Amino acid sequence: SEHISIQMSSDTPMQVDAYLYTEYEYTMNTGYLYEENTQTAHIWVELANTEGHRLLDGHLGNGEMALYLDGQKTDYTISEGKAWIENTYSQSSTAHLEVRFMDPAGNYYGIREAEEEITVPVVEKEEETDWFFWSVIGLFIIAVAGVFGISYKKRKGQQTIRRQVSDLSSTAQVETAAPKNDFCGKIVVYVIHNKNDIDYPPESINLFARCRRESITLEWILDTCNLPLDLKGAEKIIFKPGADRSLVVKNNSRASVLIGRALLTKGQSYNLYYHEKVTFIFDQEDAEIEVHYKDLKPNER
Template sequence: MTMLLIFCVTKNVRGEEKNGNPSAPGELIFLLDTSASMNAQDRDREAIDAIRQAAYSLPSDYRVGLVAYNTDIQTVIVPGTSAVQMEEMLAGITYTGYTNAGEGLAQAVGLFSGDSGASDRCIVMLTDGEIDMPDSGAREASRALYSEAALQAREQGVRMYIVAIGTELTDPRLHIFDGAEVTDGAIYWEGQSGSLSGVMRRILEERIGLPGAPLTADGAGDSLPEERAKSAFPEGGLSHARPEGGTVVLNANIPKGVSRVRLALTSEESISGVQAGQAQVITGQHFAVVEAVRPSAGTLSVSYQTPDPASVQAWMIPEYDAVPAISANYRIEELPRSEKEIKRNVPPAYEHYADLELRLLDVSGDASGGALGDASGYAGGGANIWEDERFEGMEVSFTVNGTPYTGIIQGGSISLTLRAEELKEVTAAVSMADEGAVYRIRGAEPVQIEKFPDPEFEPLPDYRPLIAILCALAAGLAGLFVFWMGRRTTVIYMAPSPLGDGTKTASKAGEYSGKLSMYVVRNADGKDIPPQTYRLFGRRARRLTLGQILTSCGIKFDKIGADDIILYPGPDHAVIVMDQSEGCTVMRGMEILKKGMGYPVYYNGKITVSFEDEETEMELHYRNLKPGEREEL
């Protein structure tokens, strides 16, 4: 029978930077008691199996070593030893001799590197008893060395986690447990704290802060702390029955752009028959680790057999090898100017910006290091890791030219705008505070900002000289106009003579002569108005209205058309009369004047005007002045 279990990463838990994106790989040294008493306490060599389980479950860049001790040091596996050589050395370990834990701890502390920036530095000690040597002197020397080495471990920031194997180490006050207390570590008892496989898994998850995320079906993750289990596992899960000799299939979702995936399976029961396609599989009595290098995004299927599928715990660690990629676009913005500044041709001020776009590129297949070529391309870089949907909306800490910022991933990138006046190049560093994966992020090459000059200022034309010239010209034209007005001639259309068509007669200024004798024949109120005389001689040659003449003589009529009867000076001492009224009737002698036509009236001529009210009528007699009248003027 085949059983299918579908597992998924349920949540990307964020934590401290040391867990999500360590500045340096962690270091873990196993300290294994291989004294003769272990033959009784660890008949099935499950302690060595638990060490293998932990070593293969850690991220690939973790520094792992081992010291196996009895009366003397039996085996030392220095960090960086190949997996094949480590397997051979573990297989060669035998349980014999006494328990010289002092020398063993001193050797273990000496295996740590001098890099104090390692994210975690731990010793996991597996032992079944107190320090025991052939004689009391050697025993006390080992105890003293053990205490001294524990103090050195504390000074180096190394914590000790002691796993008590078997049934003899039941008193927590034993001297062997001082190492955990001095280094602020912890003690686990086999059986009470779970099987050796379960204890090792708990140490990795609870104490070391194993990156990655649990994969769960029904019953998985029960040993996690309550608050972490709630965030890491969904409610419910898939229920399943106990298969009878069947195969369990686990399907794990692989993120986009991941360079390596480690999937660890642990169980209280045995795990066998593990298959995972082309991925590498490492198995033990109670564990299996599947490692896929540069897997395609999608599903990783793992099949295995176990007596109790519900006891299987699954943990997946995605690993990313990446480099930040930053592009920079230079931008200039003109600051607004006031109307006064614009009129004065004050040059505008500009602000300069660099619009940055930050991505994280996969370089796991790039031996050159994935250096950036320029701002417009990403030489050597692979896929943009942040395009995977799990990163959308994630907050990321990063630096630009050493200045820290935080940003939100949107559409596979983070945008940032900086003032660029003093900015010549930019370089970025990214810190992924994400417990759900391991990030090895390389340094990026600086990107030059391609700047261009500010727009050339083009001042508005200065029209002031032109305005001055135009003003002078206008003044000259105005003077000419005034002069012309004083010298102008008036063109009047004269009424046609009986011999031909109407002609145009020019009347020059200053040619008025004679006088008008005016008689009001009748008016609307019936009052008598005495005759009046209006001298034309000596007046400027300009247009006169009958209304103006009457007003100057003290004769006041209502608006009955007097202002629309016009007089002009004419040739040969004539005065030209023009009727422009709507309702008046003007007669020269017995001839009625046509509207808008000029009629010359000579000395002793008579003009009769019947006004628009049809009640007022007057006569105008045009006469020459007597010599005495001219002298009076």
């Protein structure tokens, strides 16, 4: 505060009424501090005279000034010669500030309104993982993979079918080129020797009448003739009908097989013609079997 002295002189007594008015020329400054956590702007207003003295440190700080924010009178606190107010801002905005003086003994000259741009920092939010979106993408990929898998299987199946049809067609052509042979004639089975030295009478089978199959085995022949001989590997000796009414013999067993005096090679096929015989020798079972291939008589057909 400043002290003012008034001196007067008069030759006669008189009554003096003195009225003192003060005049202030000031500048108005504004600013703010922003708290992101609470989204609160702490706005301050400072009034200073031409000498740089803060007016709010004087008598104005005793409630002689009213402060308005956006046209609404608001309460404020004084700190460090500044008037502070608080307001919440969720986005950038402009704060309109106005001061009004209620000092009856003072005149104030200066700008009474100001605008302060409140800038709210843009907080970049971390993008949350959209699990629904990625779930849809995952299901889409699985569905596409399933469609391709099914399509691949269908194409593969079609190729297999075409290949099978082609194979069947080729087989049909081969069969057409080479007509299927049927069993002809008959066979007569002789047990030359067996482990128990039992004499078995010769047994015959009319192949033409009894065989409606593609092949027969020595085991089948022995069973059909009711010969109780347990010869290991007899099921691996195969007979098939061949060309020119022959009988094809193939040995896949360990037995020794002869046509006449010729020893047959295991796994190879040989033709047996009418009035020829094939001999089977089983060393482990100490048995010898002969199968004679003969033509049918007219009354046997």
